[in-house]
Amino acid sequence: MTDRSEIYDQVTAQITPFNKKGIDLSEATTFAGDLEWDSLTVMDFVAAIEDEFDIIISMNMQAEIETVGQLVDAVAKLRG
Template identity: 70%
Template sequence: MARSDTDHRIRDLVEPFNKKGVEITDATTFAGDLEFDSLTVMDFVAAIEDEFDIIISMNQQAEIETWGQLVDAVEALKPVGN
């Protein structure tokens, strides 16, 4: 699956969390632009983990600040063929 496909799948997942309808780019930040609090981040990460059958560690989560970093991290963690 191409990075663009991963990006699209994650965009579908973020929709219910994006309460303000922020336009998402690779530079969009979760804390600043989307105004995610820690509970929202946990719920969003759980949805991503379920969708892609991956686990994003707490250390990895702490390093992910932008949409592009998230998509790249999911790409790196995905099982082959997912």
């Protein structure tokens, strides 16, 4: 089982190519507000996360994830 800090590091590494504004990332960083991602960017990013962790993030789950920390928690939960 991967620990949460490793998942956080992997998630932030996946965010880097999408972080066009060079925002400093934290658990509280929001995808829509801080990173200003549009829906297409979100879809591309979700696909990258799903590939990285070999998981499927449902549309319902995606709708509830607003911050980096919430995404890390969701990945940890899906990896079980």
